[in-house]
Amino acid sequence: MEAALEFIPGGTVTSAKGFSAGGTCAGIKKSPKNALDLGIIYSKAPCITAGMFTKNNMKSAHVLLCQKRLPSNAIRALVVNSGCANAGTGKQGINNALSMASSTAERLGIAAEEVLVASTGIIGKQLPIDSMVSAIKTIEVSPDGGHTLARAILTTDTVTKEAAIRAEGFTIGAIAKGSGMVHPDMGTLLCFLTTDANIEMDFCTRSLGQAVDISFNMVSIDGDNSPNDTALLMANGLSGKEVITGKSSQASLFQQALNEICIYIARAIASDGEGAGKLIEATVSSAASIADARAAARAITSSSLVKAAIHGNDPNWGRIVAAAGRSGAEMIEAKIDLNIGGICLLKDGCQLAYDRDKVVRLLKDSPVAIELNLNLGEAKATAWGCDLSPEYVTINSEYTT
């Protein structure tokens, strides 16, 4: 099955059949000058569309709007901006989100109800809706516009997050933005997935849920989630193949492809966390339950003390075990094995005589692999995060100023 999937070099959200995209500068971002901050994804055919959203009780206007419209079998477009979150903006925020949708619909010659909306950026400010409406009128979408849109959705990200994966019969493309305020549950601020696969609506919802659970929900940058976190899967069926349901022979191939592209993007988000120098990949195995494995893995990648130690190339294994201990996962100290970068530091809960200099050297390279074996059961989970650097604090002290 593995061989049937391949990542497309230079792939992006417009790699699947029938999708086009474009972006422009609406002046929402103050710097750099003329930065892209607004864009559109457009599908030639209506899309079966599912979404996963933040669990934060403060929800941005776009999340409220999308939750109302999804799941749907009639989505044609998405309009998205960066630089302003349109969260904490009350009724005016909702009206602005509706204006974004209707302007986009007018531009594309479709109905306003066929358009989804997304925003990311500073919380608590109103969108400069007039200049955005004017800017939307000028956006040109094209089949290779995914790269432009990938740039338009970034905030403090340093690189775009784009990928596409191809299998016999369908392609899935994706773009995302991450960086700050990234934490389970909904470990990404924004991820847009598009596919030409012909999938049925129930399967669309369930497969997105499963993929998000093992990818974005296992990413932590700083322990905060945001009012805006959103993952969307738009499927336009233009592959022309038979419809895929949960029972189809193609179902597991589609799920595998979706999982792989989501994990690829999740790793890219963690690698590019604010101020991050390296990716941390923590795998907890032989846990008593999958909930325990997930909780322990996420606690390790979320711990400020673990993240700071890894920033300093410090094999401070006690902090890793303490973080797992704090997660609530069942744990018997005398059974634990711990590897860092493939080197065993703890066996049956006892520290081994390991080559400290070698581990310090390994910690200098990204990714840093942490493997904690609880030796209690059969469950396993992987979480991703990044080191904590003084730059993270600097970036986040100065964000609105």
Place this chain on the structure above:
Amino acid sequence: MEAALEFIPGGTVTSAKGFSAGGTCAGIKKSPKNALDLGIIYSKAPCITAGMFTKNNMKSAHVLLCQKRLPSNAIRALVVNSGCANAGTGKQGINNALSMASSTAERLGIAAEEVLVASTGIIGKQLPIDSMVSAIKTIEVSPDGGHTLARAILTTDTVTKEAAIRAEGFTIGAIAKGSGMVHPDMGTLLCFLTTDANIEMDFCTRSLGQAVDISFNMVSIDGDNSPNDTALLMANGLSGKEVITGKSSQASLFQQALNEICIYIARAIASDGEGAGKLIEATVSSAASIADARAAARAITSSSLVKAAIHGNDPNWGRIVAAAGRSGAEMIEAKIDLNIGGICLLKDGCQLAYDRDKVVRLLKDSPVAIELNLNLGEAKATAWGCDLSPEYVTINSEYTT
């Protein structure tokens, strides 16, 4: 009632009748040279003693030992070291903790079972027990030795945390250490409370639980708790007054005194968080339930983004509301009021035209008071934390190296 309580200037853990303490250098801490790192609290009379301990599934040897011995009506002493946590140390760790107790008992001429043990410092290293046993033999305890012990228990703390509070009929003294790995539940690494009040065992346990709940469990430095977190209340009854039970007329006065000293110490710990420049005091009021109020207040003081914004004197109110939203507390955006430093920024969920420069100026001073009114119910809770600075990361990148 308020007037009946007063803090004793220069008060400490030996301020109550019959308690003495002392400390020495056992060479556990590597720097500075000759740093105090070992000490004893001794009571002339056996103490009714209760303890509250970390909820981390990784528990230090001393926590396991104390949990076995408490509650008790026959505790006479406590031996405590800094520089090494004696956690992640297996059987040898337990044996070393027992050796600490028996050496202390021998030194004081009491039974080993009458001695409690506590440790703080680096996880995963064995105690240098031989030099500790030798050092214990030299410790002199005295009625003003609390100040020495307060220094001996510090790790990355920059100042001692000491206080004593006096009421008609009894005195309560305390020392504590905090700084890193401080998070609910059990927001302090170590806090030792002593009193000459004549309290009954059940009331001792319950009153400590109540005080810890609204003080140490509401403090967060970095979101990590430790395998060592411990609060102990030792009551030797030497006030000679009538026994206080939950039903006594004195019960509420004692509870109030215990609450006040614990909150005083909790604030001191938060103010001295690693790399901290200022204390953050977040009060959530009119919440639907006390659980909601507590969760929202703690989420605000735990948020890396809020903490970094406050470090940068940035009135980024969106992060405060988003943190509360993430806590799971019931919240209706259109009902929220938010004050920073007494200035109202949000009313009924809408941003007011506030004097931004004035708020920036207020944010430069410690403490920073955040008041979030949910306008849903009657519950109220306060949490304490500190700003997040680049120094925090530097300190925690270099801790074991």
